[in-house]
Amino acid sequence: MRRVVAGNPGPYTGPGTNTWILEGDPVAVVIDPGPDDDAHLAAIEAKLGGAAVGLVLVTHSHPDHLPLAARLAARHHCPVLRHPELQEGDLVQVGKVRLKALFTPGHASDHFCFLQEEDRAVFTGDLVLGRGSTMITHPDGDMAAYLRSLERLLELRPVILFPGHWDPVDDPPAKLEEYRSHRLDRERQVLAALQAGSAGAAELTRRVYGAEVSGEELLQAAEMTLKAHLGKLIDEGRVTEDGSRYSLA
Ligand SMILES: [Zn+2]
Numbered sequence: 333m334r335r336v337v338a339g340n341p342g343p344y345t346g347p348g349t350n351t352w353i354l355e356g357d358p359v360a361v362v363i364d365p366g367p368d369d370d371a372h373l374a375a376i377e378a379k380l381g382g383a384a385v386g387l388v389l390v391t392h393s394h395p396d397h398l399p400l401a402a403r404l405a406a407r408h409h410c411p412v413l414r415h416p417e418l419q420e421g422d423l424v425q426v427g428k429v430r431l432k433a434l435f436t437p438g439h440a441s442d443h444f445c446f447l448q449e450e451d452r453a454v455f456t457g458d459l460v461l462g463r464g465s466t467m468i469t470h471p472d473g474d475m476a477a478y479l480r481s482l483e484r485l486l487e488l489r490p491v492i493l494f495p496g497h498w499d500p501v502d503d504p505p506a507k508l509e510e511y512r513s514h515r516l517d518r519e520r521q522v523l524a525a526l527q528a529g530s531a532g533a534a535e536l537t538r539r540v541y542g543a544e545v546s547g548e549e550l551l552q553a554a555e556m557t558l559k560a561h562l563g564k565l566i567d568e569g570r571v572t573e574d575g576s577r578y579s580l581a
Contacts, residue, residue, distance in 0.1 A: 333494075336375045338366035340396055343550060344467060346497040349396045352455060353379055356427030359386030359410075363446060363455050364496060365400035373400060386426040390414035391457025391496060392440040415442035431455075436485070438478025439466050445485065452491045459485065460507060462498025465514055470559030475515065476567065478560075482512050515561075522561045523580070526571065530579035533559055 338349040349366040353376070360383050366372050385408035388401050393414070401412045413424060413433075420435035431446040439458045446455040458466050459481055468478050486508045493501040501507045518540070525531075525539035537545075537555040545554045562578055565571035572581050 334379050335494075336366075336372070336379050338372045338396070339369060340367050340372075344553070345396050346461065346463060348497070350494070350496055350498075351376055352494055354429045355383065356386055356429040359384045359427055361385070361387045361389060361424075361426050361429045361431070362404060363389045364391055364397045364457065365404045367396055368399035368403060373403065376400075376404065384408050385410050387424065388412045389424070389431070389444075389446060389455075391445065391455065391459075392443040394440060394458065397457065397496060415444060418444055434484065434488075436481035438474055438481045439468055441472050441474065441477075443481070445481075447488065447490075452489065453494060454485060454488070454490045454492075454504070455494045456485070457496045460493055460495055460501065460504075460511060462495045462501055464498075465511065467553060467557060468515075468560045469553065469556035470563055473556070473560045475519075475560040475564040479512065479515060479564075482508055482515075486512075518557075519561055519565070522558065522565065523570070526578060526580045530574075530577050532576050533562070533578070536562075536578060 334353040336351045337347055338351060340348045349364060351366045352363040354361040360380060362385050365388060387410055388405045390398050390401050405412045418433045422433040424431050431448055434445040434447055436443050436445045436459050443457055443459060445457060445459055468475050490504045493504050495501060521540050525536050533555050537558050540558060541554045545551055562571055566573055570581050572579050
């Protein structure tokens with residue numbers, strides 16, 4: 333397996349998007365072609381070393397994963413598969429590459445992971461990253477679904493994760509538990525912030541994230557993540573929303 337890192341580093345993408353190439357002999361499978369960028373396309377072709385692509389898979393439709401898919405597939409006259417053509421449990425086989433599609437919404441409503449069963453390896457997209465935590469942003473992100481997707485991956489007992497950003501994870505259970513407890517800790521912080529009195533989303537973001545986050549862009553992202561937490565708590569009947577103010581139920 334080979335990796336090409338796209339030239340799109342940033343606060344949400346780390347060193348850049350990982351494009352994974354699985355050699356299927358005679359054709360390859362490419363997972364997450366990444367941003368529509370000439371230099372990245374050239375880097376993928378160079379890594380392919382003349383091999384043709386038989387299938388392009390996309391974990392989810394975010395702009396750092398999907399846009400190059402159409403152009404790459406057109407060059408190789410091959411299909412692109414992602415939600416909704418893919419369904420939970422679908423098996424895709426191209427040459428020697430065999431992957432099972434796992435519907436894992438939460439980070440995005442159309443998110444899939446791809447499981448290589450014989451190696452218990454999972455291509456996780458943005459469900460799990462090699463470092464830091466992933467963004468669950470209201471309204472497309474869904475915190476309850478995200479936690480279920482993490483638990484689902486834990487049950488598969490994978491031995492390695494190939495994430496959408498940063499390096500592979502070689503201790504998946506520890507990483508998945510870390511992600512799970514990070515979210516549950518954050519949820520407790522949201523509830524504690526509400527104990528100080530009802531408030532709007534911006535005020536709650538300040539109470540919860542305080543000194544942790546600075547800069548307009550990251551504060552906005554934190555607020556969208558906070559709203560995803562609030563959405564879960566509202567659905568569970570633990571928080572109420574009145575206009576744009578939130579209170580403990
Ligand atoms: Zn994403």
